């Protein structure tokens with residue numbers, strides 16, 4: 001058979017392609033993709049079999065072969081054309097002696113060049129289409145010098161396509177008689193495998209490297225840290241992301257994570273890497289840190305970028321990060337230790353009120369478990385009477401009258417000291433401990449207010465108690481409030497419950513129902529941190545509420561920034577328009593007080609008047625309190 005085929009190629013010329021050659025190569029090509037080299041030295045003479053001997057005999061019989069040969073050639077041509085790979089056959093004189101349509105199609109070389117048999121011209125045209133023509137020219141040169149070498153490399157095109165080539169030199173009795181090229185377009189296949197590869201190493205939502213890739217990159221980066229340099233591992237966690245996810249839904253939450261990913265990326269240098277560690281946690285690798293100043297600079301950039309907020313659909317979301325940082329080699333020699341210590345530093349940030357960054361200190365390690373143990377000790381805190389309610393007055397700045405005391409919870413931890421509510425309330429929410437804790441706060445605050453009313457002759461003094469999401473949604477909330485009021489004998493109208501917009505918007509129908517019931521029993525409701533939530537204003541008229549508390553962020557810059565004044569003015573007129581009272585929180589300076597009074601906001605709360613005080617201190621303050629004296633000091637300067 002093989003002898004026959006060679007006769008066909010060399011003797012008959014350009015269109016005579018052997019069916020057997022094609023079959024042989026197509027089979028070899030697909031069989032041997034991964035181990036192409038193995039059969040490269042197979043040539044026709046070595047593969048003689050029964051059929052070839054028979055055909056050789058037939059050739060020698062002269063005329064009789066012609067019709068048979070023609071039939072065979074037609075079949076061979078048809079087979080060649082039906083191949084899904086591009087095939088090109090070149091003889092030993094560098095003349096193209098065979099090709100199929102697929103070849104023309106895939107290589108897009110003018111048919112005239114190919115049919116003219118000019119292999120060199122075809123090569124010149126082909127090579128221009130490749131990504132790196134020089135490289136392929138050098139391969140061809142090598143091939144020319146050593147025709148039996150194996151070409152293992154895929155061919156990359158400028159337009160992004162990828163061909164997998166198969167090449168074999170053909171011999172007849174050790175004489176080179178030509179070469180066969182087969183090309184397979186593997187662009188789609190390659191794309192699919194690249195996609196799979198990419199997806200296994202990247203987070204689908206944010207497109208950032210995932211945990212697996214981060215670990216690899218970290219190992220890699222550690223080997224490259226140059227002398228006199230450090231590598232920083234930053235563990236970033238979003239503060240109260242759950243709140244946004246719960247109140248606005250996962251699709252907004254997801255979009256926020258995508259934007260956060262971009263925001264972090266933009267704050268970094270080109271060689272820095274950010275990866276998604278999971279949930280709302282990200283890890284940032286800072287490979288070249290020469291001094292602490294670098295760390296501070298990058299962190300400041302990240303925090304500044306977050307401060308801009310995130311615009312998603314119709315929402316403007318504000319979210320802050322907390323970041324723990326560990327440095328190589330000071331805080332760990334390997335990736336695992338560095339990540340662990342960065343997370344320990346992060347725990348410390350969370351414990352101290354979030355929205356900040358901290359570099360690991362050896363002492364932190366022992367405190368790293370604090371957050372876990374916090375959860376455990378929170379279970380016993382109520383029983384061990386470690387909670388305290390502090391009180392902060394709300395003052396009518398015109399009359400100087402203290403109208404209300406806001407109850408603010410504190411946890412006096414036996415080892416860690418005073419823990420702010422921002423640290424432990426989210427844990428209490430997650431564990432459900434918030435329910436017994438808040439019932440205790442409610443009872444304590446009502447009892448205290450009743451005591452002040454009676455003993456200090458402050459009969460119209462009210463108390464405000466904060467309610468979180470889970471509390472607000474507990475079944476029989478109104479029943480519990482009524483029972484506490486009954487037990488403490490505080491008249492209903494002296495209790496105010498503060499809920500945030502986010503809490504109110506969690507389940508609008510439920511909120512409407514509960515607020516109506518609370519209104520019916522005479523308890524008042526205020527919307528806390530007003531202006532920072534993500535709700536539409538239209539609900540305000542549908543909810544039975546009595547007051548808006550302007551968030552301290554607006555009050556803080558009141559005297560300095562025009563836009564803050566505009567928002568505060570709008571909130572105040574909105575409240576007045578809806579016949580709601582309005583309280584400004586976080587008033588710290590005389591300037592803020594003056595500005596608020598000009599804007600006709602009279603009820604104020606903040607350090608300017610008093611910090612939150614323990615029950616004993618508050619009692620002393622209320623005892624000494626003389627409305628007329630306060631009044632004078634609050635006059636507009």
Ligand code: C2E
Pocket residue numbers: 392407408409420421422425438441466467468498528529552585586587588605606607608612
């Ligand atoms: P909030 O209800 O907005 O309470 C006001 C926070 O601002 C308090 O922080 C208070 O100490 C602080 N503050 C008051 N005046 C000023 C000021 O002039 N300047 C500044 N910078 N801050 C001022 P605190 O006590 O740490 O409470 C934080 C948050 O924890 C509260 O924010 C409230 O959302 C929550 N919280 C406190 N107690 C309870 C509670 O018993 N139950 C629930 N569910 N949440 C509570």
Ligand code: CA
Pocket residue numbers: 406466498528
């Ligand atoms: Ca409050």
Ligand code: CA
Pocket residue numbers: 528529549551552585
């Ligand atoms: Ca507030």
